[in-house]
Amino acid sequence: MKLISRLFYICMFMACAMAAHAQQLQDLKTILDAQKNNPVIEIPPGQYQLNNMANGAYLFANLNNVEIKGYGASIVCNSQELALRFLNCTNIKISGFSIDYDPLCFTQGVIVAKDPANLWYEVEIDPGYPVENLRNSRVQFYDPNTRQLKRNSITTTEGYYSAFQRIGTTRRFRLTKNNAWVAYEKVGDLVVLDVVSTKANPAAHAFQLEKCVNARVEDVTIYGSNSFSFFERDCRGTHYNRCKVGRGPVAPGMPARLRSSNADGIHSSLASIGPLVENCDIKHNGDDCIIVCGRSFPICRIDSATKSIYILAREANLVFYTGDTLQHVLYAGTKSGKMKVQAVENYTPTEAERLAVVAMYQDLLFKANYTRGARIILDTLPAMGIGDMIYNESHTGKGFVIRNNKVGYNRSRGILIKSSNGIVHDNEITGTAMNGLLVGPEVHWMGGGFADHVEIRNNRFFECMFEKTNQGMPPGVLSVFCANGLGEVPAAGAFGQINVHHNTIEKSPYPGIVFTSVTGLQYSSNVVVPYPCTSREHGKKYNVNFSMPVWQKNNTQ
Structure with missing residues (x-):
């Protein structure tokens, strides 16, 4: 009983301290709004709340030759969603601050019970960590001695479980498996779970660049994200220098954090000129640390008469521009010819087209989501077949x-x-x-x-x-x-x-x-x-x- 009482008072103390702390934080939006149209935007040293629960991400749009700097500044978001968004900016420099979340984007605890038949286990959430809005979308197991990811284990997702439920009003949760798979988890192992915003469809990631040219991101630290920490899409020549993704600080009495962001650290997608990433420290995140990539698309229809191909996609807002170079890849997996984009139109594939193509890719993920597409008119049409792929080599x-x-x-x-x-x-x-x-x-x-x-x-x-x-x-x-x-x-x-x-x-x-x-x-x-x-x-x-x-x-x- 003494231990339970002690834990109760510790939790109450930390909850009160964190609430008081949140009330003391200055409002970041007020600081930034007051400096609109300035060539240098400064965030003075101190701690700031970004109220993205009420306002969403703070947007910097169409900036040219602007510097945003905040050496000694810490930004705390109150919703597990996008913090800062930069759109159509050129020659900007962003430097010198950290981004964190309260509530955190994850929670953690210890396995306190396990079914002998290996069909369920129970996790007691650590004091000070969230117990509301938990998800089993990314469940990871950690060694209690090293506090690193458990060796010879796996990360599990919702598909591994038939049920995920809180036990009464306690800090304990039971995860029921869909079958007797093993991650070699045992009582005493540590577990990390996602925590999500209460908002419907919260924007993903923490720091996002879109259609930006020659952005320089320097000395920016991110301690959490509902997905990627740094994400850039359709940018050109971004420079990341001395940036960090890492496990953040905790209040007194809380166990040290196990995870940083929930997914990738620095994710560059569809850049026309790829990023320079140097002197960065990207660790303890929930997926890849640094990735540079584009997108491939399977071909579902070919119209030789108009030099057109029709592709399947699972996302909207595809990146194809007139004059871009496409690379053709044979279904067998080797590259073939190249061609130039003349025009692009939206296209909704028929169910027959969709099913025919996804059936050719036995390990394709998210097959049901390939419901979108595009018609791409080309300068030349090399020999190709249904199920071949193209990707935009220019991005x-x-x-x-x-x-x-x-x-x-x-x-x-x-x-x-x-x-x-x-x-x-x-x-x-x-x-x-x-x-x-x-x-x-x-x-x-x-x-x-x-x-x-x-x-x-x-x-x-x-x-x-x-x-x-x-x-x-x-x-x-x-x-x-x-x-x-x-x-x-x-x-x-x-x-x-x-x-x-x-x-x-x-x-x-x-x-x-x-x-x-x-x-x-x-x-x-x-x-x-x-x-x-x-x-x-x-x-x-x-x-x-x-x-x-x-x-x-x-x-x-």
């Missing part, structure tokens, strides 16, 4: 540079590249449950593109690929890997001109390095240190050899 982040960053301690990849004409060098990648660095289009995500002219050098990998074996997952700590719609490794020609040298891999399972489907592969002076560890068979379905430091398939030099 995959070509020209990216990822250097001198420290990333890791996350459930997926440290760095993920779906782009060309770029370099990844002198990074430290530590504690990634999946690949430390993956170069690959991930056809099951319809990711784009298929890399060409990419250099990977002087990177250091440590304790990667520790997740529970997934035989369909891309193998390798440093991996250049492709699987086509049939789940087969394509012939050489998915990738081109890949140069990999002077990288070091330690405390990670074999194979340390994987290359598939590359035309013009060059690699040398890479070191994979042998490491006896729990057996992993990631990629077994592709007939990977797990006794070799380097595994290759279908490459030419």
